[in-house]
Amino acid sequence: xxxxxxxxxxxxRQKGPLENGRFETYEIDQISPxxxxxxxxxxxxxxxxxxxxxxxxxxxxxxxxxxxxxxxxINGKAHGPEKATATCQLHMRKFKDGDTIIVxxxxxxxxxxxxxxxxxxxxxxxxxxxxxxxxxxxGSAPDANLIPVPKxxxxxxxxxxxxxxxxxxxAACPNSAAQLFTSAKVQHLNLLxxxxxxxxxxxxxxxxxMEEYFGSCTNHGECHEACPKEIPLDFIAYTNRDYVKSKRxxxxxxxxx
Amino acid sequence: MIGELNSRIPExxxxxxxxxxxxxxxxxxxxxxxxxxxxxxxxxxxxxxxAATLGELGYKVKAFTYHDSPRRAHSIAAQxxxxxxxxxxxxxxxxxxxFYDTVKGGDYRSREANVHRLAEVSLNIIDQCVGQGVPxxxxxxxLLDNRSFGGAQVSRTFYARGQxxxxxxxxxxxxxxRQVGSGSVELHTRTxxxxxxxxxxxxxxxxxxDLITGDVRSHTAHAVVLAxxxxxxxxxxxxxxxxxxxxxxxxxHRRGALFANPCYTQIHPTCIPASDEFQSKLTLxxxxxxxxxxxxxxxxxxxxxxxxxxxxxxxYYYLEEKYPSFGNLVPRDVASRNAKTVVDQGLGVGPLKxxxxxxxxDAIQRDGEDAIxxxxxxxxxxxxxxxxxxxxxxxxxxxxATHYTMGGLWVDYELMSNVPGLFVVGEANFSDHGANRxxxxxxxxxxxDGYFVLPYTIGNYLAPLxxxxxxxxxxxxxxxxxxxxxERTQKWLSVNGTRTVDWFHRELGKLVWNFIGMERxxxxxxxxxxxxxxxREEFEKDVRVLGSADNLNTSLEKVGRVADFFELxxxxxxxxxxxxxxxxxxxxxxxxxxxxxxxxxxxxxSHVAAWEWGGTSGSAIRHKEELEFEYVPLTQRSYK
Numbered sequence: 001x002x003x004x005x006x007x008x009x010x011x012x013r014q015k016g017p018l019e020n021g022r023f024e025t026y027e028i029d030q031i032s033p034x035x036x037x038x039x040x041x042x043x044x045x046x047x048x049x050x051x052x053x054x055x056x057x058x059x060x061x062x063x064x065x066x067x068x069x070x071x072x073x074i075n076g077k078a079h080g081p082e083k084a085t086a087t088c089q090l091h092m093r094k095f096k097d098g099d100t101i102i103v104x105x106x107x108x109x110x111x112x113x114x115x116x117x118x119x120x121x122x123x124x125x126x127x128x129x130x131x132x133x134x135x136x137x138x139g140s141a142p143d144a145n146l147i148p149v150p151k152x153x154x155x156x157x158x159x160x161x162x163x164x165x166x167x168x169x170x171a172a173c174p175n176s177a178a179q180l181f182t183s184a185k186v187q188h189l190n191l192l193x194x195x196x197x198x199x200x201x202x203x204x205x206x207x208x209x210m211e212e213y214f215g216s217c218t219n220h221g222e223c224h225e226a227c228p229k230e231i232p233l234d235f236i237a238y239t240n241r242d243y244v245k246s247k248r249x250x251x252x253x254x255x256x257x
Numbered sequence: 258m259i260g261e262l263n264s265r266i267p268e269x270x271x272x273x274x275x276x277x278x279x280x281x282x283x284x285x286x287x288x289x290x291x292x293x294x295x296x297x298x299x300x301x302x303x304x305x306x307x308a309a310t311l312g313e314l315g316y317k318v319k320a321f322t323y324h325d326s327p328r329r330a331h332s333i334a335a336q337x338x339x340x341x342x343x344x345x346x347x348x349x350x351x352x353x354x355x356f357y358d359t360v361k362g363g364d365y366r367s368r369e370a371n372v373h374r375l376a377e378v379s380l381n382i383i384d385q386c387v388g389q390g391v392p393x394x395x396x397x398x399x400l401l402d403n404r405s406f407g408g409a410q411v412s413r414t415f416y417a418r419g420q421x422x423x424x425x426x427x428x429x430x431x432x433x434x435r436q437v438g439s440g441s442v443e444l445h446t447r448t449x450x451x452x453x454x455x456x457x458x459x460x461x462x463x464x465x466x467d468l469i470t471g472d473v474r475s476h477t478a479h480a481v482v483l484a485x486x487x488x489x490x491x492x493x494x495x496x497x498x499x500x501x502x503x504x505x506x507x508x509x510h511r512r513g514a515l516f517a518n519p520c521y522t523q524i525h526p527t528c529i530p531a532s533d534e535f536q537s538k539l540t541l542x543x544x545x546x547x548x549x550x551x552x553x554x555x556x557x558x559x560x561x562x563x564x565x566x567x568x569x570x571x572x573y574y575y576l577e578e579k580y581p582s583f584g585n586l587v588p589r590d591v592a593s594r595n596a597k598t599v600v601d602q603g604l605g606v607g608p609l610k611x612x613x614x615x616x617x618x619d620a621i622q623r624d625g626e627d628a629i630x631x632x633x634x635x636x637x638x639x640x641x642x643x644x645x646x647x648x649x650x651x652x653x654x655x656x657x658a659t660h661y662t663m664g665g666l667w668v669d670y671e672l673m674s675n676v677p678g679l680f681v682v683g684e685a686n687f688s689d690h691g692a693n694r695x696x697x698x699x700x701x702x703x704x705x706d707g708y709f710v711l712p713y714t715i716g717n718y719l720a721p722l723x724x725x726x727x728x729x730x731x732x733x734x735x736x737x738x739x740x741x742x743x744e745r746t747q748k749w750l751s752v753n754g755t756r757t758v759d760w761f762h763r764e765l766g767k768l769v770w771n772f773i774g775m776e777r778x779x780x781x782x783x784x785x786x787x788x789x790x791x792x793r794e795e796f797e798k799d800v801r802v803l804g805s806a807d808n809l810n811t812s813l814e815k816v817g818r819v820a821d822f823f824e825l826x827x828x829x830x831x832x833x834x835x836x837x838x839x840x841x842x843x844x845x846x847x848x849x850x851x852x853x854x855x856x857x858x859x860x861x862x863s864h865v866a867a868w869e870w871g872g873t874s875g876s877a878i879r880h881k882e883e884l885e886f887e888y889v890p891l892t893q894r895s896y897k
Contacts, residue, residue: 016808034532034645042537042759049757049812054804057811059325061498063538065639066423067329082642089642114469115809122446125326129438133431134390138310138708139381141388145345148399158392158417161424165328189390 005031005097009044011056012104017112023102033093037080038063038070040092057116065089065228068164071171072117073104078168078226086166086228106171110178110213121167123213124181131205132185134194147193154192161188162229169223169231175215180223182210183239184231190242200249203242262515262867262882265669266370271888272353275374278670279713283720290315293719294478294727296463297321298450298505301330302422302700303683304484305429306707312436314712319476320433320442323449323468323500323814328430331486331498332703335422336543336636338406338414339700341383342376346403350411352376358409359698360889362588363663363691364841364857366518366865369888370670371688378709379701383415385708389428393417407544407696408586408896414697419543419635425700429707449814450505451742453481453512453679456734460509460679461727464735464742468814471807473743475735477727479719480678482711483509484703487662487684489522491822491829492774493766495659496528496541502818503825506666506685514674515867515880517687518664519825520833523694523842524775525660526592529643529653530612539658540643542615542636544696547585547592549620549629550653552576554604554613564614564651575599579852583896590693590842590855591896593657597775598853600656612654621649657775661699663690663842664832667867667882671714672706675867680715682706687865692841746806749816754799758815761796765819768792769826773833778846782834789830790874793823828868828877835879838862850893859891 006029014021028047031040038060045055060070065086072087074080080090095101103117111119149157161184169180186206189195195202217236224233267278285293293316297308300322308320324330342355355376360367387393387401393415394402406414417424436442445465452464454475462477488503489495510516527542556573575595577584585592596613599605606612621629626649630637637648644654665687672680672688683703690698728734772785796819804810839848839855840862848856857863865882 032533032535035535036537036643039535039537043535046757046759049801049803052803055812057809061324061329061500062331062334063499064334064540066420067331067333067498068326069324069329085642089639091642091645093645118809121325125328125434125446128431129434133435134388135435136385136388136432137313138306138385138432138712141381141384144343144383144387145400149395150399151395151397154392154395154399157390158424161390161392161417161427162420164423165326188392192390192392194388194390 003097004029005033005092005095007031007095007098008100010100010102011117013056013116014113016115021113031092033091035092036063036088037074037090037092038088057118059118060088063088066164068166071106071166071168073106073171075102078106078172079228084228084230086164106167108170108176110176111167111170124165124167124178126213127178127182127206127209128185130209131198131202132189134189135198149193157188157191159232160184160191160235163231164229166228168226168228170214172222172226173215174220174222175218177217177223178210178214179217179236179239180227180231180233182206183235186239186242187235190238199242200246200253203239204246204250207239207243262667262675262880263669264368264882265671266368267670271369271373274370275377282713282717285716285720287315289723291317292723293317294319295480295482295715296476296478297482297484298463299330299484299486299683299685300324300327300430300433301332301484301486301683302426302429302703303685303707304330304482305426305433306704307482307484307682307711308442309429309432309436310708310712311715312441315441318436318442319445319478321445321448321450321463321465323447325446327433327444327446328427330426331501332426332700333423334498335700336419336541337545338404338416338421338697339382339425340406340413340697341379341415341701342413343380343383345401346412348411350413352380354411355379355413357889359689359695360691361894362693362695364693364855364894365691365859365863365886365889365891366840366884367689367691368884369886374710375689375702375705378705381709382701382704386425386428386704389432391417391424391428404545405548408583408588409695419633422700425704429704450485451508451817452738453509454728454735454738455512455676456728459677462735464738466742466746469809473739473746475730475739477730477735479722479725479727480680480715482680482682482715483666483685484682484707485685487665488822488825489659489662491766491826492659492769493763494531494536494539494770496525496539499538502821504818504821506681507821507825509666509674509676509679511870512676513870514676514679515667515869516664516828517667517865517867518832519829519868520773520836520843521663521692521841522659523589523661523663524593524657526589526596526657527615527655528658529640530607530609530656540639541658541660542640542653542655544589546615546633546636549632550585550615550617551619552585552613552615554599554606556604558603573599573604580896587896588693589696590844594775594844596657607654612656614652615655616652617648618652661694663687663692663694667865671717672711673714673718678718680711682711692843746813746817749800749802749813750804750806752798752800752802754801756799756801758800758802758812758819761792761800762815762819762822764792765789765823765826769829773826773830776844776846777833779834782830785830786827786834786875789823789827796820796823827874831877832866832868836862836866854894857893
């Protein structure tokens with residue numbers, strides 16, 4: 001076994017959305033480098049409960065980096081120091097004995113704090129609801145091989161579809177913009193032949209729904225740096241292009257163009 | 258008391274049962290569908306696809322999930338793929354072959370009629386998902402690619418890199434959100450079902466707790482659909498997500514629904530071994546890795562040399578030696594048990610000697626590192642992140658872990674439990690996989706149930722109810738259950754014991770893994786039956802849950818789930834004890850062939866064991882549904 005670590009944690013505690021929050025400092029020892037960051041929090045919480053203190057609320061579920069439930073600011077970075085890695089896949093070997101680690105919730109007006117490190121990300125669902133789908137009622141799809149999809153388009157659509165909806169892009173953005181999330185969802189469908197019928201209405205609806213909740217993009221690129229799935233910034237450019245076109249195309253479709 | 262179990266399997270030849278039954282079932286007129294309310298609990302593949310489809314048909318649907326978004330359900334973590342008998346590869350696949358393979362793979366403990374229907378609708382699922390924009394892997398000509406998976410002799414698995422579950426769930430989620438947007442589905446997130454309302458012998462609604470405000474209330478409807486997943490977390494360590502639990506199904510069981518075959522659990526052979534006591538979950542590595550990786554252990558005890566110094570003749574490729582025709586691609590149960598055997602013999606590898614090697618050196622030498630990276634890049638990266646070891650240079654270490662549960666609530670051919678109006682879909686029911694599930698079949702079953710089976714069969718139940726209103730939420734039948742849930746929740750906060758919920762869950766998990774794990778025997782099961790209730794008593798007296806019930810309190814959520822796991826664990830041990838044969842994932846060491854393979858006892862156990870809640874510990878009542886095999890002859894599985 002390698003040596004274990006002793007760490008100082010400064011953790012944001014906040015009882016509810018309208019309460020004042022504060023940093024609490026906790027010392028923790030016997031942390032193995034093979035533990036995940038969230039397992040380190042499991043140990044902290046067991047210690048707190050054993051001492052009669054309420055555990056820290058921190059969200060996670062699959063702990064495999066795919067469900068998108070977890071996520072907090074670790075030393076000021078969304079999902080912490082390791083690139084392309086969600087909080088649950090971050091392991092303690094990335095830290096050193098004696099380190100101080102600052103842990104905060106996502107910070108964005110559109111993601112209100114529920115408790116401690118848990119926030120409400122439901123505006124992301126509202127964006128999907130506004131147009132993030134292909135209208136294909138169950139049973140009405142043609143044979144799967146009827147429409148060939150060029151491999152490059154399928155691969156690129158996949159790169160966009162890999163988004164896990166964790167919200168790190170919003171948390172990392174100085175404007176709290178959701179352009180990377182929204183454009184990943186828009187382009188996943190816009191790049192495929194199946195998505196063409198609703199391409200222009202989808203783009204317009206989703207972009208405008210996004211703007212109801214989130215800030216504006218000024219091309220900092222922090223979202224891409226923080227993204228655990230490394231969603232390319234190109235999708236934002238494609239979506240901006242599609243959005244401009246959609247204004248004209250959607251009128252054309254109505255016979256007004 | 259429950260009468261005779263009627264599985265309601267339609268008459269006629271197997272390939273005509275589903276189509277003729279679809280014609281025979283009653284229909285609900287399109288204009289009347291909006292008069293029916295349906296509750297769907299769970300928004301994984303089965304739940305999201307069911308809620309979306311019912312909403313499209315015009316029913317008034319309420320969908321519930323304890324997650325913050327429907328997109329987070331654990332279907333999302335499935336890696337490998339989804340089967341579909343399309344025969345696009347022209348290699349001899351057919352609906353009948355998928356049916357045959359699934360019945361055989363399930364070790365003859367599933368219903369032929371259900372499995373055939375599953376194979377039939379597998380074709381529609383692939384079409385539906387492609388229509389939704391699921392980015393399956395494609396050939397350069399733009400057509401769909403397939404791979405062979407989990408020991409299948411044909412290439413029938415559709416896949417989206419190593420993230421097929423994610424892409425299928427996002428497809429179902431997008432369909433669901435379309436209905437939420439159009440107003441036909443009312444979505445309740447961060448809301449957990451904690452009881453079922455049964456009145457006049459039928460399911461009328463559910464009681465839920467809002468996980469943010471702590472409010473407990475009822476929702477009523479004409480029918481309730483549970484799509485709440487499996488119970489693998491009874492082992493504490495499993496590949497399931499942290500929140501996966503049995504509570505919704507277990508509460509329905511306590512209200513009269515039969516729980517079938519709880520001893521059937523699939524232990525997946527290729528997971529990353531635990532590194533220490535604080536391990537919170539185990540991570541699966543897709544079994545597609547077995548297509549190129551060779552599994553071995555050093556043949557000598559106390560091997561201290563580094564891997565590269567162990568000469569070829571001192572490596573024990575146990576699967577290749579024992580099963581020359583299937584080799585490393587034997588079914589999951591066989592691969593898992595053999596790994597346990599060599600580790601139990603003291604041949605395990607790694608710091609805790611709790612794994613076996615999965616070695617890519619030969620494949621890399623044969624096909625080049627780039628080709629291997631193309632096939633498994635994301636899996637190798639995930640392994641490296643978790644273990645800190647580079648699988649391109651040193652073999653992976655793997656060990657079996659609990660992955661999927663074939664048992665679940667008993668349902669008939671129409672996916673309705675013995676409680677009228679209570680339907681169960683996906684992993685939460687017991688129906689299609691028998692005693693062992695084939696790879697890439699879980700996603701298929703979840704979507705089959707949700708998109709193409711339940712939306713037909715639920716109409717057959719609802720049609721005669723036209724004109725009836727759902728139960729009033731102020732009815733005592735609702736308020737009594739609401740009060741019971743609120744009191745039970747509050748009770749945990751007043752125990753004020755000395756140990757955490759996780760501590761008890763870990764201890765329970767050790768008992769279940771040791772005695773109802775990969776290999777079971779009479780003595781161990783009897784020991785489990787005496788130790789589980791005494792640990793439960795200690796849990797009820799000594800658990801410590803802090804905080805209050807009126808805001809987000811994860812420990813409070815967990816304590817109720819662990820309480821239900823305790824009761825399930827006991828039933829699981831009883832079921833395993835009563836089933837004195839080996840079959841699929843249920844291996845009783847008293848029942849094996851001379852070569853150490855699972856030996857079925859078809860004369861005595863060719864049936865489903867469906868348990869009725871008996872009230873107190875040890876008093877559950879066992880019912881039987883006999884299984885008949887007209888099309889797939891019963892044989893001893895052989896992968897030699």
